[in-house]
Amino acid sequence: MTPRQIAELFLLAALWGASFLFMRIAAPELGPIWLIESRVVLSGLSLLPLLLHQGLATQIPKYWRSLLVVGLLNSALPFSLLAFSSLSLPAGTTAILNGTVPFFGVAVAYVWLREPLGAHRIAGLVLGFGGVVVLVGLRDTAITPEILLAIATGLCAALMYAIAAPFIRLNLYGVPSLVIATGSQLSAAICLLPLLPFTRPAMLPSQPALLAVVGLAILSTSLAYILYFRLIHTVGSTRALSVAYLIPLFAMLWGTLLLNEALTLSMVAGSALILLGTAIANQMFKFPARPASKP
Template identity: 35%
Template structure:
């Protein structure tokens, strides 16, 4: 269900961003996510006790929501929804590279192979898809990769800033992060509305997409994801990464009539294989090979 919801977010942004603009789409997404989470906290009567962690949570919101949502909205101006969904699957690859480069995480030969295959898959997607290679397409791909790099970095920062400091109710983490993302994007939204191109706000289907991506694909999805982490752990929860691309491609085909080439599908399979190599645990060495102590 979570993969279906997150896969649909690329469809909704593909509908909204060309009509409202990338900045407006990103801001409205986090704003309605913030409103939805506030309603949930109110209904559940959860106390707003951040235990001194509000500032780092808001900063995490900028890294984990504000910048990525803006990047995906920019990508949605030019890339089909299926492209963004496949590129989103590179999040664990980015996490592995950032962990190795900045957080003293070790990468085995298996994981390095996954990283190399991931780069190969991205190259195939960029050069053999249904969209002709151009500066705008490259910009869209780079925007998606910036978003996944932010996601990869945010995981380590969450461990350092929140988990290592005693943790916090996941509903409060989600709410605080969307508050930070909303405040971060607010000046850009204000400037765009006052000085940017004129936007036709009276388009019902675009508003329906904005409300869906905010309330369902962000607020509700965060709660489901954090619940998954609590129930089955972060490693197993990462398996949602494998399921998002098929759903993103399916929704784009069903609603927008997007088509995919064989080269694009091959690139998507390679990306999924590379993600599996990165996130799957290594097989334990049999005890008899380790010797006795």
């Protein structure tokens, strides 16, 4: 990966890490479906003028079927599932569930794209996930049916992301990232539209919740997905999915800076493991080749 691609990976992680804070603020008031519908509608509408300005709007009808699938698998379903998980689970636990995306991604890429695993990739993924666990720490949470359901929905969201990434690479290769981002968000809004009458919020949202929705839509969705689809095209779906290991790091960082949460030793140690695991999985380090044995 080039320095620019690495910088884009970290920026993407910072934007998606902030999404956990936004969802934690807005989901209890709006509910998962209305929150995510607001997110994708605002995101799609904010990207639409830029799409029209660049003369790319005609490509959306051309690829509408693939964009509809991406909108469902990469936005509507995982966004809603994670928002539902955030109602019952601590933000750190939700971040761990999101951190399983590269594991699902490696499995999907191995089965679907026939990508070889390799010792370095397996070692990096295991090390990175270990860092996620150390970073967040073990939580004393009672195991109830609601907790089990929240864990299941979080893992299903990770699986959706892992399936969507190679689908994008195979079916939308060469399509500008702005087209994919705009089309997928508008498609996600269409997918969630039939659920709105059955999931109305019990009260009007507060100003902090509305600001969280705007931040979630513009920063953690519009800008983030332009970067994400660009990375899928430039570095591949498996490497782009490794951003999931960096997301908990930034989620904890934003919590410390903005919510005055304590910075612990486990955060520092876990962050180091995450960075090292991500570097190894993406072959940022060049290990010396083993010399061939003499006959």
